[in-house]
Amino acid sequence: xxxxxxxxxxxxGFVGAHLALLLKQAFPDISVWACDNLKRRGSELNxxxxxxxxxxxxxxxxxxxxxxxxxxxxxxxxxCSAEPSVQAxxxxxxxxxxxxxxxxxxxCLEAARRHQAALLFISTSRVYPIGPVNALPFTEQSERFVxxxxxxxxxxxxxxxxxxxxxxxxxxxYGATKLAAELLLQEYAFSYGLPVLINRCGLLTGPxxxxxxxxxxxxxxxxxxxxxxxLKYTGFGGQGKQVRDLLHVxxxxxxxxxxLEQLSAWDGRAYNVGGGPEISVSLxxxxxxxxxxxxxxxxxxxxxxTSPVDVRIYLTDSSxxxxxxxxxxxxxxxxxxxxxxxxxxxxEAVVRPILCSPKPTNYRRPxxxxxxxNDNPG
Ligand SMILES: NC(=O)c1ccc[n+]([C@@H]2O[C@H](COP(=O)([O-])OP(=O)(O)OC[C@H]3O[C@@H](n4cnc5c(N)ncnc54)[C@H](O)[C@@H]3O)[C@@H](O)[C@H]2O)c1
Numbered sequence: 280x281x282x283x284x285x286x287x288x289x290x291x292g293f294v295g296a297h298l299a300l301l302l303k304q305a306f307p308d309i310s311v312w313a314c315d316n317l318k319r320r321g322s323e324l325n326x327x328x329x330x331x332x333x334x335x336x337x338x339x340x341x342x343x344x345x346x347x348x349x350x351x352x353x354x355x356x357x358x359c360s361a362e363p364s365v366q367a368x369x370x371x372x373x374x375x376x377x378x379x380x381x382x383x384x385x386x387c388l389e390a391a392r393r394h395q396a397a398l399l400f401i402s403t404s405r406v407y408p409i410g411p412v413n414a415l416p417f418t419e420q421s422e423r424f425v426x427x428x429x430x431x432x433x434x435x436x437x438x439x440x441x442x443x444x445x446x447x448x449x450x451x452x453y454g455a456t457k458l459a460a461e462l463l464l465q466e467y468a469f470s471y472g473l474p475v476l477i478n479r480c481g482l483l484t485g486p487x488x489x490x491x492x493x494x495x496x497x498x499x500x501x502x503x504x505x506x507x508x509x510l511k512y513t514g515f516g517g518q519g520k521q522v523r524d525l526l527h528v529x530x531x532x533x534x535x536x537x538x539l540e541q542l543s544a545w546d547g548r549a550y551n552v553g554g555g556p557e558i559s560v561s562l563x564x565x566x567x568x569x570x571x572x573x574x575x576x577x578x579x580x581x582x583x584x585t586s587p588v589d590v591r592i593y594l595t596d597s598s599x600x601x602x603x604x605x606x607x608x609x610x611x612x613x614x615x616x617x618x619x620x621x622x623x624x625x626x627e628a629v630v631r632p633i634l635c636s637p638k639p640t641n642y643r644r645p646x647x648x649x650x651x652x653n654d655n656p657g
Contacts, residue, residue: 280539282355282397284310288341288387289360291315291322291329293488293495294401297528298357298535300332305536307333312351315360316340321489321633328487341383347390356391356398358384361457365405365588366493368452380456388467397474397545398464399535404481404553404593406458407440408448412590423561424520424592439524439596442479442551451588461549468547476538476545478531481553481595484615485528486622489633497525497565501619502634503577504569505627510579512562514589517581519562522592524554527610527618537604544603553595553608560612568613572620 285302289295290313303311313329314337315322329336339346341360360383367376384400391398415435416427426437434444450458461477468475482497490499503510512519534552538544560568570576601607610618623630 280306280309281542282309282539284351284353285312285355285357286350286353286390286396287311287313287334287357287359289315289358290334291317291325291336292319292359292363293485294483294528294531295357295359296322296325296329296487297485298359298532299334300328301529301532302357302535303333310351311335312337312353314339314341314346314350319489320491321630324489324629324633325487341386342378344386344389347386350390352394354394354396356387356396358387358398358400360387361401362453363403364493365451365453366586369586369588373452376452377456380453381459384460385463388463388473391473392467392471395473397542398467398476399538400460400464400475400477402457402461402477402479402549403454404440404479404551404595405451405454406446406461406479407444407454408446408450409588409590410448411445412440412593415592417592419520422520422563423522424515425522426592426594436596437556438598439553439555439594440551441596442549442599453588465547468545474542474545475547477547477549478534478538478552478600479549480526480531481551481593482523482525483528483531484525484619486619488528488619489630496562497615498619499634500562500565501569501572501616502623502630504566504573504575505620505623506631506635507575507577508635510566510577511582512579513582514585515583515591517583519566519579519581521589522559522561522594524556524559524594525612525615526552526554526558526608527615530554530608530610533609534600534604534606537606541604550600550603551595551597552600553597555597555608556594558608558610558612559594565612565616568616569620571613572616 488498
């Protein structure tokens with residue numbers, strides 16, 4: 280691989296920590312840094328893993344230009360820092376999500392421009408507008424909603440949404456900040472010749488995901504089964520029939536390895552990335568997989584009210600990324616759930632307070648010690 284100094288923002292988060300550690304493992308001679316403000320509860324659990332894996336940790340905030348300016352030189356930036364919840368801003372000010380996901384990304388872009396570095400951006404399927412996605416024809420089966428063929432629509436087939444699905448319509452503040460960031464990334468690629476690649480990911484999951492109700496639902500579902508605590512089917516009738524495709528974070532890393540070998544594709548283009556219909560579940564189906572993996576059955580409550588930013592079905596048509604990079608996700612929903620369940624079993628004591636209890640009112644961001652001693656990767 281041609282990159283020797285990699286900066287991963289959000290590098291203590293679920294995706295960022297995985298990518299940073301797996302990159303360092305795959306290419307032991309490169310330097311990898313993880314920058315994170317530790318805003319996400321549970322990200323602090325990744326700090327010892329990063330240190331053990333030879334990844335340097337930089338405590339910093341991408342919203343703060345001084346923090347970003349203090350980064351060591353890098354030739355690849357993997358941008359995984361975000362407020363990743365689609366609910367962000369709904370019950371208060373939109374400014375935090377805008378400042379994190381848009382203004383913060385601009386600071387990252389500027390740093391990439393100064394260092395003439397390549398940039399990989401983790402975007403989202405949430406760039407596609409909610410109204411048109413929910414208007415796609417569907418039928419209700421006993422365990423899940425299913426898209427039906429019948430009408431034709433650009434960028435859509437029952438296999439999923441492709442990159443040319445029309446973008447007109449509201450998409451949530453989260454989706455809007457990601458799409459706005461994508462546009463700026465493409466301008467930087469065009470104006471400054473930065474190598475830029477955008478992956479619009481569906482639902483990414485796996486061990487070390489600090490799942491909460493509004494983000495990281497698969498890890499949350501497994502954990503609540505493991506610990507025997509509460510869950511609720513919310514929205515679209517409250518029966519748990521809404522469907523998502525899943526992608527194990529290791530399958531995502533397999534794609535990244537291939538993308539790193541094909542820099543001719545880094546021209547600002549965006550790819551849809553996800554497991555597709557073969558690697559999809561409804562919440563009801565997820566419940567059964569969790570029961571099998573944990574041996575626990577729990578009561579699941581029901582709330583039929585639907586959030587304005589929820590979608591009934593989302594499946595990714597990843598044909599383009601699969602064809603261009605000769606990539607195929609391998610891990611099934613059962614593999615994914617089993618993997619998360621065994622991680623929880625192994626780390627029960629440390630993950631219980633994160634995955635099983637509401638955020639304590641006195642929660643404070645942990646103090647990071649030895650910052651100076653800990654930012655030189657091996
Ligand atoms: N997990 C998914 O299903 C999924 C799907 C599509 C896209 N994504 C995108 O992937 C990226 C990573 O998501 P994730 O699931 O790992 O979320 P995460 O919350 O686990 O990781 C994000 C990390 O960024 C850090 N962070 C937040 N704001 C920051 C700031 N201003 N400065 C520095 N660090 C900051 C958080 O502390 C956290 O550790 C995000 O951009 C997200 O939008 C995730």
